[in-house]
Amino acid sequence: MDKQLGIQKINAAGHLTIGGIDAADLAHQFGTPLIAYDVAKIRQQIQNFNRVFEEDQVAYEVSYASKAFATVGMFQVVAQEEGHIDVVSGGELYTAIKAGFPMDKISFHGNNKSRAELEMAVDHQIGVVILDNFYEIQLLSEILAEKDQTMNVMLRLTPGISAHTHKYDQTGQEDSKFGFDIQSGQAEEALQQVLANHRMTMLGIHAHIGSQIFEVEGFVMAANKLVDLAADWQAKFGLNIQVLNVGGGFGIRYTKDDDPIAPEMFVDAIVKAVQKRVALRQFNMPAIWIEPGRSIVGPAGYSLYTVGSRKVVPGHLPYVTVDGGMGDNIRPALYQADYEAVLANRAADENEETVRVAGKYCESGDVLIQKQALPKSQPGDTLAILSTGAYGYSMASNYNRNPRPAVVFVENGQAKMVVKRESYEDLVSLDQDYI
Structure with a gap:
């Protein structure tokens, strides 16, 4: 058992394992930097969410927030889990x-969907477009008329609830770039525009209050507000709201200082709050949708690196540098996000020193972990940063003209590459000669 987070598996050789495979072997086989996913963890979390809804006997959808990590292979796993x-x-x-x-x-979410994006959605007859602003209502209306099509829609609302999280992760407050404000009357005006359009079917209402949230209270408040609004709109417009989409943002454990509840416990609290409020307001129970992303893929992902240079400055923590950094995980530089790491090929060894884990990019802010206890590392060791499955690869860049890493899925002791490592030729493939 891993001595730092207590949830990782270590084999007889003292190495970290991922999905039944030695992490050092994965690094050797596929190279580093490498992002490896334990697919069983992804499946298990989806199933955990499903189980809560089914036990509470509520119609539902677990809608994976694909911005956390979107690849063909990931979508295929979600499809397998229905x-x-x-x-x-x-x-x-x-x-x-x-x-x-x-x-x-x-x-389909987004606060500035283009005409081309909405046309793609209409052409492929996706399940629902979640409308974010008045311009989008007009744009979708034009497209539906031009194509003689119809579309299910929801309205994204800002309920005036600010989550206790990083300010960049707050999305439910009134002053947000997302959605229609309830308090000012924008939401009702948007509803009237939708109801006036016979090509749009009003499916439900949506709110998302933020990300990496540890308390259930904000979700309960948002759920109550959505129920009250649905009841008011039913009385005023005769509208039957079929879906309450309460978003996602369930917090996960990145370090030993984080102490979140299990993600499915957020869902149980939300469902019970909605059931109680619906009974109070006396209208039909709607389906409940959630949009978890981080909580599905975050804990399942590992970033594997090869240790390189070391810099020792008297009176300060040493820098241990790896062969990746902000190009494959910008969150520490962008959000001051915290992570924990282990030496994958010496995971059972005692910690001997505290270091800073630095990246290879030409930025002073390219430090992946500011303070990490590790065994004394050597060049060539494999370092694994834990819980990097969300917003790592999806926010990766080619800064300093570094190729983006490969991604492998590991399940039942088998590893399969699902995203190839970029080559130097890939980096210049879109460049054009000037002279």
Whole structure:
């Protein structure tokens, strides 16, 4: 058992294992930097969410928030688990199409969807477009008329609830770039525009209050507000809201200082709050949709690196440098996100020193972990940063003209590459001569 987080598996050689395979062997076989996913963990979390809904006897969708990690292979795993997905761009939708994902189980988010993106959604008759602003209502209306098509829609609302998280992760407050504000009357005006359009079917309402949230109270408040609004709109417009989409944002454990509840416990609290409020307001129980992303893929992902240089400055923590960094995980530089790491090939060894884990990029802020206890590392050791499955690869870049890493899925002791490592030729493939 891993001595730092207490949840990782170590084999007889004292090495970290991922999905039944030695992490050092994965690094040797596929090279580093490498992002490895334990697919069983992904499946288990989806199943955990499903179980709560089924035990509470509520109609539901677990809509994977694909911005956390969107690849053909990932969408295929979600499809195998009979899940739903939430996309936020034409690129994510195109990936779902290439994966053979059921189009009727896709919702399309985004605060500035382009005409081309909405046309793609209409052409492929996806399940629902989640409308974010008045411009989008008009744009979708024009497209539906031009194509003589119809579309299910939801309205994204800002309920005036601010989550206790990083300010960049807050999305439910009134002053947000996302959605229609309830307090000012924007939401009702948007509803009237939708109801006036016979090509749009009003399916439900949506709110998302933020990300990496540890307390259930904000979700309960948002759920109550959505129920009250649905009841008010039913009384005023005779509207039957079929779906309450309460978003995602369930926090996960990145370090020993994090102490979140199990993600499915958020769902249980939300369902019970909705059931109680619906009974109070006396209208039909709607389906409940959630949009977890981080909580599905975050704990399942590992970033594997090869240790290189070391810099020792008297009076300060040493720098141990790896062959990746902010190009494959920008979250520490962008959000001051915290992670923990182990030496994958010496995971059973006692810690001997505290170091900073630095990346190879030409930025002083390229430090992946500011303070990490490790055994004394040597060049060539394999370092694994834990719980990097969300927003690592999806936010990766080619800064300093470094290729993006490969991604492997590991399940039942078998490893399969699902994203190839970029080559130097890939880096210049879109460049054009000037002279």
